[in-house]
Amino acid sequence: MTVPEVGGADGVIPVRVDVCLLGAVELRVDDRAVTLPDPARDLLAVLALRAGEPLSPGLVSAALWAVPAQRGVNGGRLDGAVAALDGALRDNGLHGVVGRDPAGPVLRLPGRQIDAPRFARDLVRAREAMAHDELAVAADRFEAALARWRVGLAGAPLAGCALNADGWAAAEQTRLVQMRAGAVEDRWECRLRLAARALT
DSSP: OBOGGGOSTTSOSOOBEEEEOSSBOEEEETTEEEOOOHHHHHHHHHHHHTTTSOOOHHHHHHHHOSSGGGGOGGGHHHHHHHHHHHHHHHHTTOOSSEEEETTEEEEOOOGGGBHHHHHHHHHHHHHHHHHTTOHHHHHHHHHHHHTTOSSOTTOOTTBTOOOOTTSHHHHHHHHHHHHHHHHHHHHHHHHHHHHHHHHO
16 A cells, blocks of 8 residues: 655655554565564554554553663653654655654554554454355455464464563453454354355
């Protein structure tokens, strides 16, 4: 998907930007992985979970660091992560993707450029087909949704990120795993029901 609004330095050259959360966290620009320092990668993951929404420093810090002492003096660690992420984006011709709203940092990308929201939308469409007894269509949609994951069933979303295990981002990580498990079960239910029909 091209996004002229966050194009090159001249604001004209469109680029394709994707944020991958369903596996190792990755930023891709024109289908090329961008190397991010660890603090920038971790911050990208947290911001992408709530893209378009300014996140207060407290909310971001609670997602990443378990205790205030880990957050740096006067939020310096968060400021450093924001600067590192913004710098990496700018180095790749992306300006204004990380906003500095008065309420806190914000990732200015639509959900269609982040794989986790795309996965969630795919599941809605698959379950709509399932509810209408369009089992073959539903099975295909579940398959397509699961194909967005870049790791096997034993792999985790937001892999590689240093998250606060008791924070809200870790809870979102668990929710994504549960969504994947539900999609696998529903896909098999569709296939079993189709097989049963073929035998009658």
